[in-house]
Amino acid sequence: MALNILVYEYLSGGGCVGGEIPQETLCEGYAMLRGLISDLKAAGNRVTTILDQRLARLKPPLEADHVFEASSRTEFPSNLERSYGLVDAAILVAPESDGTLQGFVREIENLKVKSLNCSSEAIGKASNKIEMYELLRRKGFQTPETVIIDLGDDDETIKKMFYELGFPSVVKPSLGVGCLGLNLLTSRKDVEHAVKNLKKRNLSSVAVAQRLVRGLAASVSLISTGGNVSAVTHNRQIVKLAKPGLKSSYMGGFTPFHHRMEGEAMKLACRVVEAIRGLRGYIGVDMVLSEDKPYVVEVNPRVTTSYIGLRKVVCFNPAQAILDAVLKKKLPKEACLQGCSFFMKVETTRPNHRKLAETYSLEEVASPPLPVSAGNPYAMLVTYSKTLRAAKNRFNQMRNLLQKTLGEA
Numbered sequence: 303m304a305l306n307i308l309v310y311e312y313l314s315g316g317g318c319v320g321g322e323i324p325q326e327t328l329c330e331g332y333a334m335l336r337g338l339i340s341d342l343k344a345a346g347n348r349v350t351t352i353l354d355q356r357l358a359r360l361k362p363p364l365e366a367d368h369v370f371e372a373s374s375r376t377e378f379p380s381n382l383e384r385s386y387g388l389v390d391a392a393i394l395v396a397p398e399s400d401g402t403l404q405g406f407v408r409e410i411e412n413l414k415v416k417s418l419n420c421s422s423e424a425i426g427k428a429s430n431k432i433e434m435y436e437l438l439r440r441k442g443f444q445t446p447e448t449v450i451i452d453l454g455d456d457d458e459t460i461k462k463m464f465y466e467l468g469f470p471s472v473v474k475p476s477l478g479v480g481c482l483g484l485n486l487l488t489s490r491k492d493v494e495h496a497v498k499n500l501k502k503r504n505l506s507s508v509a510v511a512q513r514l515v516r517g518l519a520a521s522v523s524l525i526s527t528g529g530n531v532s533a534v535t536h537n538r539q540i541v542k543l544a545k546p547g548l549k550s551s552y553m554g555g556f557t558p559f560h561h562r563m564e565g566e567a568m569k570l571a572c573r574v575v576e577a578i579r580g581l582r583g584y585i586g587v588d589m590v591l592s593e594d595k596p597y598v599v600e601v602n603p604r605v606t607t608s609y610i611g612l613r614k615v616v617c618f619n620p621a622q623a624i625l626d627a628v629l630k631k632k633l634p635k636e637a638c639l640q641g642c643s644f645f646m647k648v649e650t651t652r653p654n655h656r657k658l659a660e661t662y663s664l665e666e667v668a669s670p671p672l673p674v675s676a677g678n679p680y681a682m683l684v685t686y687s688k689t690l691r692a693a694k695n696r697f698n699q700m701r702n703l704l705q706k707t708l709g710e711a
Contacts, residue, residue: 305390305625306348307418309366310406311335312396315352316372316381322675323354326551329647329682330607332362333668334395337610339365341621350385356674360655363662363670382406391416393583393624395605398429399475403604418628420603421528424580428603431474431510441577443570443598446512446590453507457497463511464493470514472543473500484550486514486543495546517592520559522571523608525623527631528582531575533568534616534637536561537608539588540646554646554682556690557611558639567596574598583624584609610668611643614686644693645684648701652678653708660707666700671708 313323313331339349343365351366355373368388370381386392392410396403408422419425427433438445449467451460464471464487473496474484485496500509519539525532538559544550561567571587578601586606588599605624613620617638626632650671653661661670661681671679681704685696 304346304348306350306367306388307342308350308385308389308392308394308415309335309338309342310352310382310385310392310394310396312394312402314354314357316354317396317402319354319372319377320375323356325675325677325679326647326649328672328674329669329680330552331395332357332672333610333645333682333684334605334607336364336668337613338393338395338605338621341613341619342625345619345622345625347625350389352381352385354674357672360658360672360674362672382409386410386413386415389415391418391625391629393418393605398425398603401426401429404429416629418583418624420582420585421580424578424582425603427578428581428601431600432508434601435510437578438574438598441574443574443577444595445598446515448513449511451500451509451511453501453509460497461490461493464496465490467511467513471511472514473509473511475500475509484543485546485548486550487511488545492545499546515590515592515597517590517597518561520561520567520589520591520596521555521606521608522568522587522589523557523606523612524571524575524585524587525620525627525633526575526582526585527627527633528580529631530633531572532633532637533572534620534634535559535608535612535639536564536568537611552607554644555608555611556642556644556693557608557615558642561591563591563596567591570596570598574601583628584620607645610682610684611645614643614684615639615641641686641688642690642693643684643686644690644697645682646697647680647682648704649678649680650704650708651710657708661704664700664704664707666696667704671704 404425537557540553586602668684669682671681687693
């Protein structure tokens, strides 16, 4: 039976209305929004969404049947409430930091709207890096050596804890999301900068410091009924780790990621999801593949950026699979994968309206370079081919074509 579904993505949907939208992550959010809407429409559903008015004015490519516009901070919550009253189910993509995603999902749970997300309780657990680390350790999962830093302590006490952990290490706020606040520490001088930055940013009262596990950044995308779990793809992540004062960033990746630990990583991810009650729908588990074993780094209780590559290689409709898992307790049959998808952000110059509109027809531009805030916008390109090498070559061709379309080449 076809449903009317709200697909809401925080950055493009008004979460930053009245303020700056972070350009580098907007392209990820918009690409996920567009992919989910397209897949739900292909499965015969009607889709409602919300766009920040600054984006709506640019008329970006989107297949939604109904679009609400958010133009002010006061109008934003009313649009959300109005949309809840028009739909049968909702899937939300929002940051876990500050309890944002958990709050939205809890609101849906209190209404007569079917939530296609993980339960709000599970989101709360997965979002807190300290609670998640302790849970994973209790369950016997391999995680990086970790130290919990109380930012209320004096600077010398905090520095000593970093020194005892050793180098290289990474530090991140306990309630951050993605690469927000993530920094690489290789010396005592880095520690001094990190302590100042953590206290200045005030992202959370507690930070997480971990010994850096040398290896390859990867993730597993899974679909769960809340009981049974299916690992869909093993993905490579391209991440830039920066020292304090600079910004670490997630750039993209490719899927599937064929590696000698692929099977072990996918089985491990299934066990992790099974260990956390309330994880359902789409979940991402971040890992580092060391020389001898996979380490669990984070659990993402929502649709992740890897979705935009996954949807190109699986032999089923992944959005419909989310619906079936949550509403029918039914998992897709064993994932059949074809080819390889490569996806990565590209920074561009600020296009005028005419040049921007020309990028809308470029099929492999999942998110156009939407100039809605200060600074250069980013586009998200997603290419597909039979092999990884061919997908990368296609990406380079599309990047050149995008630059030519924007008048950069």
